[in-house]
Amino acid sequence: MYTAMRKEMEGTVKKKSAVLGRDADFKKTSPLSRLPGYLTVQFVRFSVGKAPDSGETVARKILKDVKYTMKLDMYEFCTTELQQKLSPMRTKFKEQEEKKMTPPTAEETSDVPMETADSADPPPPPPTN
Secondary structure, three states: OOOHHHHHEEEEEEEEOOOOOOEEEEEEOOOOOOOOOOOOOOOOEEEEEEEEOOOEEEEEOOOOOOOOOOOOHHHHHHHHHHHHHHHHHHHHHHHHHHHHOOOOOOOOOOOOOOOOOOOOOOOOOOOOO
């Protein structure tokens, strides 16, 4: 998924160069300068390629299982300015995720003594009709 996104955001453009006096290939990149509130991603199970016999461009369905990640990290697709703005919260988020992944210490898992049935308050009597 990331490879396809990167491929769509980077590419080459062929333009007439006045300096060279001929067509030249220019590298085009389209980094994100801001992230949207919602990002729509279309997951398709088709690949586009040339037909071996005719050379035509055809869409072929991918028949094998396609697995996608549940998290989409857009950090690498952002401009350096936006990455600098995102870095502090990104670091805090990663620290919280690491805390969730580490096993609790002995102090955190120490049992709290429970009250015995004798020391607990008795339940209230049932209501009378």
